[in-house]
Amino acid sequence: KAGVTQTPRYLIKTRGQQVTLSCSPISGHRSVSWYQQTPGQGLQFLFEYFSETQRNKGNFPGRFSGRQFSNSRSEMNVSTLELGDSALYLCASRGRTSGDGELFFGEGSRLTVL
Amino acid sequence: AQSVAQPEDQVNVAEGNPLTVKCTYSVSGNPYLFWYVQYPNRGLQFLLKYITGDNLVKGSYGFEAEFNKSQTSFHLKKPSALVSDSALYFCAVRALYNNNDMRFGAGTRLTVKP
Numbered sequence: 001k002a003g004v005t006q007t008p009r010y011l012i013k014t015r016g017q018q019v020t021l022s023c024s025p026i027s028g029h030r031s032v033s034w035y036q037q038t039p040g041q042g043l044q045f046l047f048e049y050f051s052e053t054q055r056n057k058g059n060f061p062g063r064f065s066g067r068q069f070s071n072s073r074s075e076m077n078v079s080t081l082e083l084g085d086s087a088l089y090l091c092a093s094r095g096r097t098s099g100d101g102e103l104f105f106g107e108g109s110r111l112t113v114l
Numbered sequence: 115a116q117s118v119a120q121p122e123d124q125v126n127v128a129e130g131n132p133l134t135v136k137c138t139y140s141v142s143g144n145p146y147l148f149w150y151v152q153y154p155n156r157g158l159q160f161l162l163k164y165i166t167g168d169n170l171v172k173g174s175y176g177f178e179a180e181f182n183k184s185q186t187s188f189h190l191k192k193p194s195a196l197v198s199d200s201a202l203y204f205c206a207v208r209a210l211y212n213n214n215d216m217r218f219g220a221g222t223r224l225t226v227k228p
Contacts, residue, residue: 006157045215102148103150105159107157108157
């Protein structure tokens with residue numbers, strides 16, 4: 001069974017640009033969560049989608065948005081990039097949508113903003 | 115709201131010695147508790163979880179964790195450390211009443227020296 005796939009793995013953007021990151025969950029998983037990982041802030045929750053609906057949202061500005069498609073694939077978008085957006089963006093899916101379901105993470109998309 | 119604390123940024127142990135990575139949590143009601151490991155430039159990998167029942171939970175790669183409700187702790191342990199265990203370890207909590215929101219600790223970097 002294939003794991004969570006994130007594309008692209010690495011990307012470089014300049015301030016003011018926008019970026020779209022993609023995540024394909026494990027087959028059969030309908031829940032997809034996004035996290036931002038930085039050395040200073042650790043893992044910060046961005047949002048979770050289930051069946052194309054945003055179920056939960058972290059404390060990030062409106063520049064950060066996401067969506068989920070009918071095949072459970074998800075994208076996140078960051079507009080008007082700032083230097084502080086440089087981070088590893090991790091996507092995770094889970095099959096059990098009850099609270100005891102563990103997250104399965106992709107390898108991340110490393111964004112560098114110059 | 116739930117939260118997790120990992121009081122040690124760094125843990126150093128010698129190969130063959132037992133290791134402990136500490137985690138304490140704060141949550142209203144009963145928690146679901148998780149441990150993940152992250153190797154350089156990779157996503158997080160699930161190690162083990164506590165849901166209910168036996169306080170000692172066994173997981174992947176010989177790791178185990180002990181749930182202590184009175185001390186609100188969930189320390190990760192391994193009887194004999196390997197150099198290959200060197201990585202970043204994250205503790206996470208999700209509250210029973212809010213299964214959409216998994217909160218992570220800041221992480222503990224484990225270094226096992228030969």
